[in-house]
Amino acid sequence: MAAVSSRAERVWHPIAIVLIIIATLISLAPILWIASTAFKPRAVATSVPPTVIFQPETTAFVKLFTKRVQLKEQPTKEVYDAAPWWEQRIYDGGERVLRVRGNVQLSQYPNRFINSLIVATISTVLAVGMGTFTAYGFSRFRIGGQDDLLFFILSTRMLPPIVVAIPMFLMYRTFGLTDTHIGLIILYTAFNLSFAVWLMKGFMDEIPKEYEEAALVDGYTRMQAFFKIVLPQATTGIAATAVFSFITAWNEYAFALILTNRRAQTAPPFIPSQIGSGIVDWTAIAAGTFLFLLPVAIFTFLLRNHLLRGVTFGAIRK
Amino acid sequence: MTVIATLDPQSKAAARGWSDLTIRNAFILPTLAFLIIFNIFPLIYSLGLSFTEFRASLQKPPEFVGLQNYRELLNDPGIWDNFRITALYVIVSVGGQMLVGFGLALLLNRKFPLKGLVTTLLLLPMMLSPAVVGLFWKLLYDPSWGPINYALGLGKFEWLSHPTNALFATALTDIWMWSPFVMLLSLAGLSAVPKHLYEAAEIDRAGSWYTFTRITLPLVMPLLMIALIFRTMEAFKTFDLPFVMSTASVETVAIRLYQMAFQSWDTGMSSALAYIVLIVVLAITNIYVKYLNKAKER
């Protein structure tokens, strides 16, 4: 923008660029360190001085997806040679892959990852769906005490989650919702709904109501006008809201820790639990972390324009 | 807030299909009902529990004890320590985020190649899971085998060892994660400053400090306040990051609450503590909102 094109700015500009580069590097370094550790051989993962250049390998991912046990004695040469390459890597690391009836036993990681996908996806669809309808309602109809209601909806977002964790736990126990997908989906929908209403209302207000009125004159019903005229106009808002809701649900930790155990547990409380049995295996943790962060990183990147708009929009509206 | 002209419910067109009233109710009531059941009801429930002696781990029903839980909590020096730790954590992390975030925004508020890409890359940390990333920061901070001390030449500096160090170290990670948020809001504010104001200042030969304090800052202030409110609220309830990173040795209120509720199973007492937290958060938010309104008026 360079609003002030003074002499000071001309001196300042190159310094600013250098600072931006430094800030970006600092900001990315931890993430790059995680990613690189996922591909490191275990022996150099915690070496001093830290290893930056190494032969990348995928052993950590094999570990992440399999159940293993420590070797007590080395495998015979025949056994070793007959094993597929990835199993050989596990042997090299002093471990062996567990098998039941000849089948490799998988770790819980894929299961937890899929749980995260199920819970985050469905709760996002619900929150954004309900939020869009409600936002339209607030945007287009006269409602008694509208501002109070909107504030009420927003205020439910301000509660520290841990405050409602205790009654939630008791309610879920009564209704048998602990450790179920539905339980988490409801919870995350409730988290995101207030936010979705508030964000979507901002976008709805931006859509000129003249479009709908024209459609009504053309013989559309109000519902048809909503689906055919308003919704297509609101896609940017829906996308931004969806991404934020998804990220919130995808990253949530405290409730998943308390309310889920095995069937519905999501990845965030699970990944820290895979720190290895006798000693920390940082490469496997890094692999689990890397895969878990990947969808969000890709999302952020693909939808960056929506995101920028979504955040600022919501904030200005408030 | 913008005033929205509402559609005319009396119009003939609107009378086809569902009536507007039906649509309005169908669009709004489910959401309200949902929020009441899953947000408001639990609040009332735990308010009730906070006046009882109750352990969810035992079969005994709750027993009404009046204000005893609150009295005990407020007389417990440990709780005050938790609040002090939390306050310090909030001040350090939110203060840091405001400085770094606003600074970054000032830097980014210019034309340069790959601006969109750089902004997105800078946003990445706030999109990640604190619990998962926090775990990894433990490795980064380790004095014996972590890369940070090596890179900065800090020798055996113990980031996470002493609770005070651990608090600052955790806050530093929090700053890393959330400065982008402040940056984003500040950027929005900066880009909304009308150009002609700067041009006018230029003509008046105003110094850059004068321009900054008299034009930029006041106009960005409302958005900075919003960022401040959000980050304070979030930092106040932080649980994941200190829980994962310091193995709960940085005992913030949220961690204390978790321990009381789900490790000691002192359900009644922890409900009371939850309420105290809620009141504090509301009070802080209120103060901020007052300042926000003042900032907007100016």
Place this chain on the structure above:
Amino acid sequence: MKTKLTGLLAGTAMFALSATSAMAEDLVIFWAEWDPANYLQELVNDYTEETGVSVTVETTPWPDFQTKTFAELNARGDAYDMVVGDSQWLGAASTGGHYVDLTEWYAQHGVKDIMTPATVTYYAEYPKGSGTYWSVPLEGDANGWAYRKDWFEDPAEMAAFKEKYGYDLGVPKDFNQLIDIAEFFHRPDDNRYGVALYTQTAYDAMAMGVEQTIFTWGGDLGDYATNQVDGILNSPQNVEALEAYRKLYTFTPPNWTQAFFLENNQAFTEGLVALNMNYFAFFPALANSAINPHAANTGYFANPPGPNGDHHAALGGQGVSIIEYSRNKDEAFKFLEWFIRDDVQKKWAELGGYTAHAGTLSSPEFLNATPYNKAFAESMEIVKDFWANPQFADMLFQMNDRLHPYITTGEGSAKESLDALAEDWNKTLGNN
């Protein structure tokens, strides 16, 4: 786009449904994340081969094992059919109605004749002496030590040690020698430290290290039968023991305020420390040369006796209990019957599990199976445990709160810390 989304949703919903129904007849055992849990998974795979019933061992890290288990039990959840629970939990889990009473089943299958009596008392009986049993001893364990043989046997070190302390460097004969050795090898400038200790406060890590030292000084944590704490917990020998633990702490590597087995083992494999306190079940990683570069130079010993000859080790290990809310209790009983079979117990020991099976434990194959099994067998003779009453969790927290600051910073005194802890415990136990 829309159809794709609907398809995706339908797919995930189907998956969620099928995932729940497929689990119906399986057994799930909950345990902590460590090598024995992997051995158990391997063992129970045999059960699957035999019966077709799949058995999964689910794990969670040690620091939140207790929290996760009790959250599940108090939620009356049926996610797990059995839990391999800590000995301290017996009181809380049995009085809370979470464990199935196994007393009758014990009598039917003569369990008391199969398992060593001490393990039955420690891992299964509550209240002690009542003859009521809640679990089957599954993994015996005790706290022991690993050391760097090559450092101990280095002639230059040996001479220097003799010069300084007046006796030969070797496996410590009493706890004070252990402190001397830690002090001797503590050379921060050379990036070498004396000892890796338990200090973590998330669960019972620090408590186990401290109680072991207290027992070694001839002290106790209280009278478990009468709940008396005063004069026992804050006795002069306990004060000395706590001071000894504090002294030992000053010889730990940097950043040692929240250390448990992972940190201890990592410090040891990185070649940072001479001595490593750990439960025996965490030692397989140290004997594995792919993980521990010093595996060949690693020795093991049981906790040495105290100044007055008291010889004790902190009890670890767990028994397996059936959870009251399980939907597969009958299947779980069948599994336990299989588990106590002689051949299964023998296999369990071969895989690396620390069986409590009397016949297997005393066999020479077992004693020579690993470099640390002898020290283990010796330790199991001298184990003592923490409180196992329903209030144990609160008491652990209080112990962490009161003793951790003194141990890690030296602020206050051992006496003050123990007095304060005694006061807390009196309150929790309802003593006035």
